[in-house]
Amino acid sequence: MIKVVRDAEPRVLRRNSTRWRDKLLRLRADPHATKKQIKAAESKYNHHEIKAQLKTMFADKCAYCEHKACVGHYGEIEHFRPKAVYPEYTFTWSNLLFSCAICNNASHKADHFPLDAAGNPLLIDPSAPTDDPSDHLEFRYDPVTRYALVYGIDDRGKSVEDVFDLNGRRGRKELLRHRSQYINQLRALIKVARTGDTDALTLVHEACMPHAEYAAFARALCQIYGIAQ
Ligand SMILES: [Zn+2]
Known part of the structure; x- marks a missing residue:
């Protein structure tokens, strides 16, 4: 997000x-x-x-x-x-x-809209001027399982992680596998970019653009590997 x-x-x-x-x-x-x-x-x-x-x-x-x-x-x-x-x-x-249809189905968002004790939304609206998903989520790559995991770092992030089953704990394995496959390819590309390959670096930068799939994870990876965006 x-x-x-x-x-x-x-x-x-x-x-x-x-x-x-x-x-x-x-x-x-x-x-x-x-x-x-x-x-x-x-x-x-x-x-x-x-x-x-x-x-x-x-x-x-x-x-x-x-x-x-x-x-x-x-x-x-x-x-x-x-x-x-x-x-x-x-x-x-x-x-x-x-x-997507899966995030919006009855097993995930649909009519679910958890609120905190003060009545404020626990889910995150990425288009709200006051909400920034990066304040609530962190992106971790597990080198053992080779999974690209998304964790909530506060109540709002944890609500997002759970409602949308971002790590496949409630069965949404296809999203976890798809995201992990993409991130594994991007990690390989980042390693090539760090050798000075400008074509690879251009592709890594493109992976961080707003239109790119899983851009939030790509940006987090670039931070870890010290690649300026
Ligand atoms: Zn979705």
């Missing part, structure tokens, strides 16, 4: 979000409204203009696990504050992220 700068609100939301929200809240409060009516009003958020802007903003990567969400899947609009719990934020631009 890396910090992401939020783009301007898409035109379709600027024009419609208040009207869409008011209609949704009105229907949810109406005992005669059908589930189909509520679902239709709620689904307005899933607009191609909104999704396209989120995809660009997150460089096609999942906001939470940094996997390329569009490889083998379309990726999803994700509500940081779940729309089932906070319907008033269903169309709020600052509440919308881009995620």
